[in-house]
Amino acid sequence: MSQVFLARADVRGALVGLVLGLALALGLPALPGVGAGLSLRTLTVCAIYALAAAGVGVLYGRLGLVSIMQIGLVAVGGWVTLRIYHATHLPFEVVMVLAALVTAVVGVLVGLPALRLSGLSLAIVTLMVAGALEVLVTYAGFPNGGDGFLGRASGGTLAAIMPRPALGQSDDDFFRYVGVAVVVVLALLRWLLMVRPGRTWAAIRQGEAGAVSLGVNTVAHRLFALAVTSAVTGVAGALLAASSGILDPASFKAQQSVLLFATVLIGGVFSLLGAVIGGLLFYGLPQLLSTVGVDGNLVFVVLGLGLVQAITTTQAGIAGQLGGLWRRLRQPRPRRPREVTA
Amino acid sequence: MSRLTLSGITVRYGGVTPLDDVSLAFESGVCGVIGPNGAGKTTTFNVLSGFALPVAGSVDLDGDDLLAVPAHRRARWGLRRSFQQEQVVRTLTARENVLLAAEHSGSPAADVDRALDYVGLDRPHRLGAELTMFERRLVDIASCVVGAPRLVLLDEPAAGLDPAESEQLLGLITRIPEEVGALVLLVDHDMDLVRAACGTVAVLDFGRRIAAGPTLQVLGSPEVRKAYLGIDEEVTA
Ligand SMILES: Nc1ncnc2c1ncn2[C@@H]1O[C@H](COP(=O)(O)OP(=O)(O)OP(=O)(O)O)[C@@H](O)[C@H]1O
Ligand SMILES: [Mg+2]
Secondary structure, eight states: OHHHHTOTTOHHHHHHHHHHHHHHHHHGGGSTTTTSSSOHHHHHHHHHHHHHHHHHHHHHHHHOOOOOOHHHHHHHHHHHHHHHHHHHOOOHHHHHHHHHHHHHHHHHHHHHHHTTSOHHHHHHHHHHHHHHHHHHHHHHOOOOSOBTTTTBOSSGGGOOOOOOOGGGOSHHHHHHHHHHHHHHHHHHHHHHHHSHHHHHHHHHHHOHHHHHHHTOOHHHHHHHHHHHHHHHHHHHHHHHHHHHSSOOGGGGOHHHHHHHHHHHHHHOSSSHHHHHHHHIIIIIHHHHHHHTTOOTTHHHHHHHHHHHHHHHHOTTHHHHHHHHHHHHHHOSSOSSSOOOOO | OOEEEEEEEEEEETTEEEEEEEEEEEESSEEEEEOSTTSSHHHHHHHHHTSSOOSEEEEEETTEEGGGSOGGGHHHHTEEEEOSSOOOOTTSBHHHHHHHHHHHTTOOTTHHHHHHHHHTOSOTTSBGGGSOHHHHHHHHHHHHHSSOOSEEEEESTTTTOOHHHHHHHHHHHHHHHHHHOOEEEEEOSOHHHHHHHOSEEEEEETTEEEEEEEHHHHHHSHHHHHHHHHHHHHHHO
16 A cells, blocks of 8 residues: 555656645745644744655655654754855855755765665664764854854854845745745655656665666665755755754754654655655644643653554555545545455 | 576585585576576576675676676676566556666666567556566566666566466567577476476586486486475475
């Protein structure tokens, strides 16, 4: 069943997602009642984390690779963004692309030793890297316009923030800016899944020996996947830095990477809709619970239950169940009374 | 036409020696590699694909040292293979499966449709998951003939098929040498299929070559009959 959601041939589904995504990105701020449960600022951050979630989802769903360092890579993207901005004052879009490239290099460097071994070794190495990155950003802090390589200004008065991009000054415009950026990046990722790299990743996931016998250099293609997903995660870091102009090391704890992996599993790893759901669960759910006055730790209980549900019932997650519902709604009368799956 | 020579190949996995100083020569057409379960047939294919590294011996195809080519470069070099358990990618369409084989072996994409026509698979835009076992075996064959293969290895290509389907597959396999000019090695337990497809066979037993030569002559020899009687006893016991 889950295989249906992995089908790269589904061009129409991708186009529907693209149109709906753009409509949502541009139209949501104008809708009345937005901000009732979750503020537009919260939804903006959810959309940003959807990119990090997409990185996790593609690695796991398409290649069977477990990466537990994605939040650390968001921090890398954010750090590089702030560092380059304060040093050069280049336009945000240029800084964002540079940050994505640097984050891709970091991702590949982490994967290089691990991918020669097994999928499990990547999980262990990335978890350790997540811990190391947490320590590093806690110690070094994020650049705020000061001198030296770390770019830290000592006294509070000297600290500078990075302004939002020209096209996204107000909260409404910044949501639209982030929304369009997220949709564009997800669309590029979706395209990549439908062409040669996506085909190759599918073959690797199906079986190492089969892929090699077709002529696939599996290490090179896994590294390429790591580069692409890390770049996407670096974009998330850049957008996060732009949203408030400064970043707080406390947001990038290693446990957050574990939490993100869990929310992506719940959202669904076989479609990019799952990544969007993952972003909402990861950042939106805790906010929602705290606004209605529920203890923050309950998040772990809710997500724990969700994880058990996702793993035991369907591997396609919430996105997969929504997809199944959609297909059933479109075919009101099945020809056979009920398909028996043996 | 190609000539493939394996000389003194020995493979060890810990205490097991699945191939023990095996020398084989194959020349043109479809050649059989037979033997009881665990004889070392798949291991022989794994040596040729680069999945099993021999501790001794060499492999030569028309003057090229095959063992010097890294496993993932061998498709580009002209090697194709199918597996005992077919490896059709479930999440790609049949056509995408063959396209993948073309892309990574450096073959023109235009060749994909020729390969699909060759096996006669209809509606190639269905997902691998939606294909029948027979159709997946057809995709396997199509992936093996795409581009300009020099050596095609088929490991029990008819496993899990009914007699009519095996018959149809047999026709496709026997035409591969004339269609694309490749040498074909065929592993199968179905002796009728082997007799119909292969001009020559090599017989392995417990990692050693026990016979080789023209098919009818080899299958009639007492030693080969004994090797197969061994299986029958195991099965009925
Ligand atoms: N990776 C491995 N590690 C250890 N032993 C192995 C490995 N691969 C194969 N063997 C052993 O080598 C021997 C030969 O196996 P092989 O798969 O080549 O047999 P085969 O002739 O293909 O048999 P079958 O007809 O059952 O497919 C068997 O005893 C098998 O258990
Ligand atoms: Mg075998």
